[in-house]
Amino acid sequence: MVEQILNLRIVGKVNETAETVSFLLADTAGREILYKAGQFLTLIFSRGQREIRRSYSISSPPGNNQVVRITVKRVHNGEVSRLLLDQYHTGDILKATLPAGMFVQDEKVDIARDVFFLAAGSGISPVFSFLTNILHNTTKTSVVLVYQNHTKEDTIFRSDLIRISENFAERFKWYDFVSSPETGMHLSCRLNNEILEALIPAATQYQPADSLFYICGPPSFMRMCQFTVLRMGYEETQIKKEYFVINTPPPAPLIVNPAERVVLLEGLADEITFATMYPKTILESALEQGIALPYSCRGGRCSTCVAKCVRGEVVMSMNDILTKADIKNGLVLTCVGYAVTDIALTYKQG
Numbered sequence: 052m053v054e055q056i057l058n059l060r061i062v063g064k065v066n067e068t069a070e071t072v073s074f075l076l077a078d079t080a081g082r083e084i085l086y087k088a089g090q091f092l093t094l095i096f097s098r099g100q101r102e103i104r105r106s107y108s109i110s111s112p113p114g115n116n117q118v119v120r121i122t123v124k125r126v127h128n129g130e131v132s133r134l135l136l137d138q139y140h141t142g143d144i145l146k147a148t149l150p151a152g153m154f155v156q157d158e159k160v161d162i163a164r165d166v167f168f169l170a171a172g173s174g175i176s177p178v179f180s181f182l183t184n185i186l187h188n189t190t191k192t193s194v195v196l197v198y199q200n201h202t203k204e205d206t207i208f209r210s211d212l213i214r215i216s217e218n219f220a221e222r223f224k225w226y227d228f229v230s231s232p233e234t235g236m237h238l239s240c241r242l243n244n245e246i247l248e249a250l251i252p253a254a255t256q257y258q259p260a261d262s263l264f265y266i267c268g269p270p271s272f273m274r275m276c277q278f279t280v281l282r283m284g285y286e287e288t289q290i291k292k293e294y295f296v297i298n299t300p301p302p303a304p305l306i307v308n309p310a311e312r313v314v315l316l317e318g319l320a321d322e323i324t325f326a327t328m329y330p331k332t333i334l335e336s337a338l339e340q341g342i343a344l345p346y347s348c349r350g351g352r353c354s355t356c357v358a359k360c361v362r363g364e365v366v367m368s369m370n371d372i373l374t375k376a377d378i379k380n381g382l383v384l385t386c387v388g389y390a391v392t393d394i395a396l397t398y399k400q401g
């Protein structure tokens with residue numbers, strides 16, 4: 052089917068903080084795990100008849116594709132994070148989808164520009180992979196990390212960031228926000244819009260129009276960062292976000308003429324067709340008919356389900372991640388997408 056599954060062996064387990072553990076993963080067949088900095092793996096678990104999926108960003112930078120790292124923070128009462136931290140150990144095998152996600156660098160250009168990473172808590176996972184990749188693979192880009200945590204002790208990758216600050220002193224600035232510091236050593240405050248509005252110009256070295264912003268953290272932190280950056284006059288196209296917390300998607304949009312539509316999956320060894328009808332999403336219809344399309348959050352936030360609509364029309368009940376250019380290029384999220392006509396979809400093959 053369209054979805055490809057990896058079997059990953061845990062080859063190492065590292066405590067990062069009291070609540071956060073990194074897992075080092077290698078393909079059981081010895082294949083490389085190809086990914087872009089900022090992407091995530093979706094782990095698949097079975098509980099009786101029920102399948103559970105959770106995504107985890109790859110926190111290691113691309114380069115050593117034999118072993119990748121995910122970094123999981125315990126969510127109290129969380130089903131999967133607790134299971135991983137407490138019951139999965141070195142030697143165990145995890146099932147995962149291929150790396151996916153659009154929280155990545157658009158072009159691999161080494162231009163003199165400022166790249167801002169605004170992260171909080173476990174939001175550092177994709178950001179860490181991303182920023183180390185930029186620092187190692189460019190020479191002109193200036194990287195600014197604004198990183199909010201409660202305490203010094205719960206700051207994931209603190210010692211790595213100290214080392215990176217020393218090694219890349221010319222091109223890396225780290226604003227270390229600790230909201231409950233024990234000593235006066237840190238910027239003892241909680242990031243807010245006023246602080247961010249003052250910080251961004253102070254940290255900017257190049258043309259603001261060339262700056263990029265990557266935001267990952269709890270929803271309220273992400274909202275505050277996004278509104279502040281937009282209010283400062285930056286364009287939406289300069290901002291990318293990665294959501295960890297998925298809300299229930301809004302109800303299906305009203306489609307004037309609901310009728311059964313045919314979905315054709317093109318570009319596979321064998322073409323596949325299936326029927327879909329409002330108010331079922333394209334993904335729901337496929338899964339109900341045993342067609343394994345890729346997905347994770349089912350809430351329009353992670354982009355695992357993205358496909359390209361090469362014919363026909365799809366409407367989405369929400370979209371927080373596809374850019375105008377993506378949509379113009381035909382990209383659709385099948386988990387919140389409804390076929391308005393017969394459609395043909397293609398999937399990027401991993």
Ligand SMILES: Cc1cc2nc3c(=O)[nH]c(=O)nc-3n(C[C@H](O)[C@H](O)[C@H](O)COP(=O)(O)OP(=O)(O)OC[C@H]3O[C@@H](n4cnc5c(N)ncnc54)[C@H](O)[C@@H]3O)c2cc1C
Pocket residue numbers: 091105106107108109121122123124125126128129130131132133152173176177293294295296297348352353
């Ligand atoms: C694209 C993507 C990348 C992700 N990358 C990471 C990562 O690198 N590291 C990581 O630890 N998690 C990451 N997550 C979150 C992860 O997928 C799970 O949602 C998280 O581990 C909680 O799952 P659970 O089964 O333990 O909790 P659940 O049983 O699903 O949830 C319990 C409750 O906690 C809330 N909740 C879920 N996630 C969080 C959170 N992060 N913080 C606070 N409350 C939450 C839920 O809304 C729910 O109310 C990512 C999510 C996405 C969509």
Ligand code: FES
Pocket residue numbers: 345346347348349350351352353354355356357384385386387
């Ligand atoms: S499955 Fe996450 S956006 Fe569709």
